[in-house]
Amino acid sequence: MIDITENDWSTIDATEFYNLERWGLGYFELDSEGYLVANPSVDKSKSIRIFDVVNHFLKSHGAEPPVLVRFPGIIERRMHDINEAFRESIRQFEYEGSYSTIFPVKVNQHLEVVEAALKSGKKYGGGLEAGSKAELYAVLALADNDTPILCNGFKDLAVIEMALRASQLGRNVTIVIEKPNEVDLILNTSKRLNIKPKLGIRVKLSARGAGHWQSSGGARSKFGLSIPELVNCIAQLRRAECLDRVHLLHFHPGSQITNVRKIKYSIIEATRIYADLVQQGVPLKILDVGGGLAVDYTGNRNKEPSSMNYTLQEYANDVVYYVQMVCDQEGVAHPKIYSESGRALVAHHSMLIVPIVGSSQTHVQQSLVPRSDQVDEEIAPLVELSGILEELNVKNVSESFHDAQTAMEIAMQMFANGNLTLEQRAQCEALTNSICLKINSLLDELPFVPAELDELRYNLADTYFANFSLFQALPDAWALDQLFPVMPIHRMNERPTRIGILGDMTCDSDGKLDCFIGGAGQRRWLPMHQLNDRPYWIGIFLVGAYQESLSDDHNLMGKFHILTVDTDRPYEDSRLIYGSTLREVLEHVHHIWDDMRGKFAVTVEQARQERRVSYEEGEEAFRFFESMSENYTYLTDEIREIEPSQMASRVELSLGSK
Ligand SMILES: Cc1ncc(COP(=O)(O)O)c(C=O)c1O
Numbered sequence: 001m002i003d004i005t006e007n008d009w010s011t012i013d014a015t016e017f018y019n020l021e022r023w024g025l026g027y028f029e030l031d032s033e034g035y036l037v038a039n040p041s042v043d044k045s046k047s048i049r050i051f052d053v054v055n056h057f058l059k060s061h062g063a064e065p066p067v068l069v070r071f072p073g074i075i076e077r078r079m080h081d082i083n084e085a086f087r088e089s090i091r092q093f094e095y096e097g098s099y100s101t102i103f104p105v106k107v108n109q110h111l112e113v114v115e116a117a118l119k120s121g122k123k124y125g126g127g128l129e130a131g132s133k134a135e136l137y138a139v140l141a142l143a144d145n146d147t148p149i150l151c152n153g154f155k156d157l158a159v160i161e162m163a164l165r166a167s168q169l170g171r172n173v174t175i176v177i178e179k180p181n182e183v184d185l186i187l188n189t190s191k192r193l194n195i196k197p198k199l200g201i202r203v204k205l206s207a208r209g210a211g212h213w214q215s216s217g218g219a220r221s222k223f224g225l226s227i228p229e230l231v232n233c234i235a236q237l238r239r240a241e242c243l244d245r246v247h248l249l250h251f252h253p254g255s256q257i258t259n260v261r262k263i264k265y266s267i268i269e270a271t272r273i274y275a276d277l278v279q280q281g282v283p284l285k286i287l288d289v290g291g292g293l294a295v296d297y298t299g300n301r302n303k304e305p306s307s308m309n310y311t312l313q314e315y316a317n318d319v320v321y322y323v324q325m326v327c328d329q330e331g332v333a334h335p336k337i338y339s340e341s342g343r344a345l346v347a348h349h350s351m352l353i354v355p356i357v358g359s360s361q362t363h364v365q366q367s368l369v370p371r372s373d374q375v376d377e378e379i380a381p382l383v384e385l386s387g388i389l390e391e392l393n394v395k396n397v398s399e400s401f402h403d404a405q406t407a408m409e410i411a412m413q414m415f416a417n418g419n420l421t422l423e424q425r426a427q428c429e430a431l432t433n434s435i436c437l438k439i440n441s442l443l444d445e446l447p448f449v450p451a452e453l454d455e456l457r458y459n460l461a462d463t464y465f466a467n468f469s470l471f472q473a474l475p476d477a478w479a480l481d482q483l484f485p486v487m488p489i490h491r492m493n494e495r496p497t498r499i500g501i502l503g504d505m506t507c508d509s510d511g512k513l514d515c516f517i518g519g520a521g522q523r524r525w526l527p528m529h530q531l532n533d534r535p536y537w538i539g540i541f542l543v544g545a546y547q548e549s550l551s552d553d554h555n556l557m558g559k560f561h562i563l564t565v566d567t568d569r570p571y572e573d574s575r576l577i578y579g580s581t582l583r584e585v586l587e588h589v590h591h592i593w594d595d596m597r598g599k600f601a602v603t604v605e606q607a608r609q610e611r612r613v614s615y616e617e618g619e620e621a622f623r624f625f626e627s628m629s630e631n632y633t634y635l636t637d638e639i640r641e642i643e644p645s646q647m648a649s650r651v652e653l654s655l656g657s658k
Contacts (some may be wrong), residue, residue, distance in 0.1 A: 001603025007593070009495035012628065017496075017527060018487040019517055023542065027074050027348050034493030036539060038351075040073025040567045051490045054353050057563050061576055064636045065537065066354045066468045068560045070544075072116035079120035082293075082341060085316035095320050100125040101576065104291060105135050107342030107545045112564050112575075117345060120146075127172070129340050129520035133159050140508040145170040148338075150200065150250070150288070152176045153612055154222075160186055165194040176200035185235050189616045190242075199237075200248030202231055205269045224251060230273070230637055234282060246282050248338075249274045252290030255343060258303045260310035260318060263292065267322040274354045275330035288338040289319055295347045297483050297542055298517040306483035306517075312344070347545040350558065353489065354468045356536040357635060359500065359528075361462045364437060368430035381411035385431035392438050395443045401453060404435045436460065458524040460492040462500040466538060467635045469556055469557035470504045470511045473540060475550040478510060483517050485541040486526060496527035502538070505635060506555040516610055558585040558633040583629040593629060600625050 011030040015021055020028065031037050037047040054065055062429065080099060086099035103117035105128055118128065127148030130136040136151055136159060143149055145151035151163045151173055161180075167173040175186055177199050192196045225233055237243045253266040267289060274287050293315050294308035303309045319337060327334050338641075375386045384407040392400045411428040414420040420428070440460050443449050449457075476482040486502070501524070504511040516526045529536065551559075558580020566572045583593045604618040613621065 009493070011493050013495075014487075014492040017518075018485070019154055019299040020485075020487070022301070023296060023485045023517065025298075025348070027071075027077065028541065030492050034491055036489040036492065037486070038069075038071050038074070038565075039076070040071040040565070042077065046073075046567055047420065048565060050351070050353065050539065051271075053563065053565055053574065054537070054570060057350035057574065057576060060572075063578065064355075064632060064634070066352060066473075066560050066634055067579075068350055068352050068543070068548075068562045070112060070350045070562060070564045070569070072112060072349065072564065075113065075116040075346055075544075076120040076567075076605045078345050078348060079124070079126070080478045081312060082316075082339075082344065083121075083124040083126075084201075084636060086320065086337070088313065089316040089320035092317075093320055093324055095324050095334055097323075097336045098125070099316075099320075099337045100127065100148070101340070101345065102127045102129050102148060102288070102338050103345060104129040104131065104152075104340045104342040105139060106131045106549065108346050108548055109135065109138065110548060110562075112512045113346055113349070113544070114138065116349070118142055118147065127338075133162075136162060139165050140171060140173075143171065145172060147172060149173045150176055150248075150338075150340075152202070154179075155182055155185065155187060157189060160189045161193065163195060164190060165192055167198060168193075168195045172198075174198045174200045174248055176202050176248070177225065177233060180225065180229045180233065183233055186260075187236075187240050187242060197242070197245055199242070199246045200250050200286075201225060201230065201233060201246060202250040202252070202275055203227070203270065205251050205253065205266050220380070221252070221254075227273075234277065243281065244283055247284060248286040248288055249277065249284050250288035250290060250338075252340065253292045255291050256294045256305070257292040257306075258294055258305060258308050260308075260314060263310075263315065264322055265320050267319055268326060271323050271326035272330075274335065275326055275332040278332045279330065280358070285335060286338055287323060287335040288340065291340045291342050292483070293339065293341040293344040295343050295542060297347075297485060298522075299485075300517070300520055305480075343545040345545075347542045350544040350548075352468065352473050352540040352543055354466045354473075354502075354538045354540060356464045356531065356538060357467050357497075359462045359464045359531055359635070361498070362437075362460050364430055364433045364434075366430075368426050369434050370427050370431070376424065379414075379420065381407040381414065381420075381428055382424060382431070385411075385428055385435065389431055389435050389438070392435060392442075394442050396440050397442050397446060398450060398453065400435060401439055401456070404432050408432050454524075458500070458501075459466070462498050462523040462528065463503045463512075464500040464528055464538075466502045466504055466513075468504055468540075468560070469506050469554060469634075470513060471506060471508070472551045472557050472560065473543065474513070474547055475545060475552065477513060477515075481515065483515060483522065485545060486513065486516055487539060487541075488529060489537050489539040491529050494529060496529050498528045498530055499525040500528040501525055506557060508554060511554075553580075553585055553588065556582075556585040556589070556633060558588075560634075561632070578632075580633050581630050582633060585633055591637055597626065 015030055025038055035049045035051050037049050039047050041458055043371045054067055065444045082101055101121050103112050128139045128143055129141040129150040129152055131153035139149055149172060163173045163175050177183060186197055197548055202224040204221055204226050251270045257263055274284060278284050288488060296308050297306040300307045323337060324334055372386050372390060375382050377383060385404060388400050388403050408428060411420060417423050436456055440457055443453060443457060470478050474484060477484060501512060501514040514524055561579040562577040563574050565571050587593060601622060604622050607613045608615060
């Protein structure tokens with residue numbers, strides 16, 4: 001717990017406090033001056049202080065955070081780590097096949113990300129997976145003829161024809177049959193164009209994952225052939241004399257599989273199917289085990305939805321071991337293994353840097369707290385609350401809390417019945433708030449903090465207003481309560497003396513982050529520093545998978561600036577893509593800027609005619625309106641003070657919830 005009276009604090013404490021080592025995996029750490037650094041290369045001399053990069057980018061481009069910072073070097077490191085883990089398993093078990101990573105571009109379609117995945121996977125025989133028409137086009141343009149391309153997802157005739165024509169031109173495209181009706185579509189198109197397809201088949205397994213994304217695997221999953229459909233498909237392809245075109249079997253157990261046992265079950269089931277098909281004469285060579293390799297967002301190594309109970313090496317070992325075991329039992333050659341590990345490849349590479357623009361701290365208006373000799377003896381709850389405050393100590397914390405709840409409840413009934421004046425009610429609330437603050441300060445001395453008192457801590461936490469949109473940055477935190485690591489990226493050699501939650505800039509009450517990783521579990525608040533007149537920047541980490549592709553423009557808060565920091569050039573040469581402007585987000589929802597501009601000009605003209613403004617003032621207003629078209633959709637001002645809030649309404653929450 002935070003103890004503001006203690007001075008001894010070092011970056012070692014901070015590393016432990018925010019669980020940095022366990023979710024950061026060495027890609028992120030603190031330097032001796034308390035700054036967070038990224039290690040996009042294993043060579044520590046290339047470490048990058050994130051605060052400095054963002055600061056430099058601010059100054060040189062006249063742009064403001066929030067900014068998404070990308071490190072393609074971290075994708076390269078992840079690609080290396082995943083492939084080396086498989087190499088190690090293959091060597092250890094004397095497996096006779098090989099392994100490659102296929103990047104499913106749905107996880108992050110941004111050009112720099114796909115390019116980094118492609119480039120870093122090249123030496124391992126890696127490839128790309130497309131799940132839609134647009135993704136197929138992107139992938140065909142980026143890949144060369146050696147790159148394996150898997151064409152998954154719903155397919156219309158255009159997708160099939162494009163995939164076939166691309167393979168005729170030399171691209172290494174496998175069309176993966178996901179639905180029974182695709183068999184005829186593919187066979188007919190292939191006949192019409194006289195191009196032989198390269199085929200894969202996706203099966204639905206009965207084994208399914210666990211966690212938020214479990215429905216993307218298992219018998220009820222949207223994609224893949226059921227076993228009867230698979231049998232029919234094979235018969236159909238055999239009749240069409242196309243069975244020799246099938247070289248890959250694919251399944252997807254679901255994303256973020258947190259429990260390694262689910263992975264073992266699905267590998268065993270899929271390999272049995274693979275072996276049976278090979279024994280029937282299907283010339284399969286590749287087993288594609290799909291995605292599912294999880295990311296330990298909390299660093300807690302457990303089966304909770306934002307964690308995982310296994311390591312990367314254990315995953316590779318299980319995949320290789322069980323494929324080998326089943327193939328050996330069935331007398332079938334070891335296949336080449338593909339995994340479509342998307343999240344595990346790109347989640348770590350990007351982070352969002354968010355400035356705090358102010359905070360609201362809870363406090364009690366002392367003038368309203370009556371001294372014991374000022375308390376009106378006739379008003380029972382006032383007498384009671386005053387007594388509780390006076391006698392409160394570490395031994396009677398829980399009891400005092402309950403007594404204060406009861407006294408406040410009686411006070412509210414008296415107020416409703418007209419037996420308590422507004423002034424007396426204010427005194428009751430101020431006393432209750434003082435009690436809550438005192439209880440909060442005693443919590444660290446308790447051997448055990450009961451849930452209701454921990455809730456109090458949450459209710460008393462400061463709100464730090466962060467210049468971002470939760471809906472744009474972390475759709476999975478909003479929709480699925482997924483946890484992401486969050487911590488300040490500087491001042492880490494200084495003890496954080498406050499606790500807070502983050503409120504975003506949208507006008508939506510859901511637009512807040514109040515669940516954080518901490519210790520072995522979760523915290524409803526984040527250790528934070530007292531604001532001063534310097535910028536205070538928070539990093540939200542591991543956002544490289546799915547968050548960018550799922551984000552939305554709620555409240556017309558658009559895309560963030562993106563800064564791509566390459567390992568092989570000085571960070572001053574980082575590439576910047578500007579975020580959304582006002583004009584862009586408005587036009588995205590079909591407002592026409594020129595019409596808006598025209599209407600504003602009419603408003604200015606009318607105001608001039610009605611002599612509300614001078615000619616020059618009108619001119620200035622119009623110029624200001626126009627200049628805003630290129631303005632960033634996030635706040636672009638310096639840090640501002642936010643009025644301290646009276647805590648009454650918030651504490652009422654905890655008292656009122658009996
Ligand atoms: C077919 C397929 N492959 C791969 C993936 C990527 O999964 P993950 O990000 O868990 O590796 C997905 C995502 O759900 C998928 O649907």
